[in-house]
Amino acid sequence: MAGGNPIRGSRIGAGRMGEAERGESAPRRLVTYYCAHDHVTPVRFAEDVSPPETWDCPRCGLPAGQNAAAPPPIPRSEPYKTHLAYVRERRSDAEGNALLDEALARINERRTAAD
Structure with a gap:
């Protein structure tokens, strides 16, 4: 059927009506x-x-x-780091050994106090 209704398939309120109805x-x-x-x-x-x-x-x-001649560079993705890798960035081996010795001394104190 070639003729048909010109507004077939639409409903009231559907589609673009123009700036007069929507405002500028x-x-x-x-x-x-x-x-x-x-x-x-x-x-x-x-x-x-x-x-x-x-x-x-x-x-x-x-x-x-916005500059076509010099777009932003591709961001470099950091490889996955373990918790230990982050700790090693913050502390030297000497500081880590000192902290370990303090923690072991506290554990030994608690064990001797419990006996």
């Missing part, structure tokens, strides 16, 4: 962001808002900047 939209500006993988991301912001320096690329998730 705020003035906007287009800001373009570029990531290290050469993805281009256009984002619209209100004119009275300052856009952020970086924006996450929706395609690859990398940070994107």
Whole structure:
């Protein structure tokens, strides 16, 4: 059936009606962001808002900047560190041995006091 009803498949209140019913939209500006993988991301912001320096690329998730010639570098991911690796960063071997000796002395004191 080629003819049919022109508003077939819609309902009252559905779809775009125009600015007369919705009111006037705020003035906007287009800001373009570029990531290290050469993805281009256009984002619209209100004119009275300052856009952020970086924006996450929706395609690859990398940070994107506004300068096409120099996009933000790919962030370096740190390898997984164990708790012991973090402790060794904060303390030297001598400090660790001193703390271990203090803890063993306290344990020995409690054992002798309990006897």
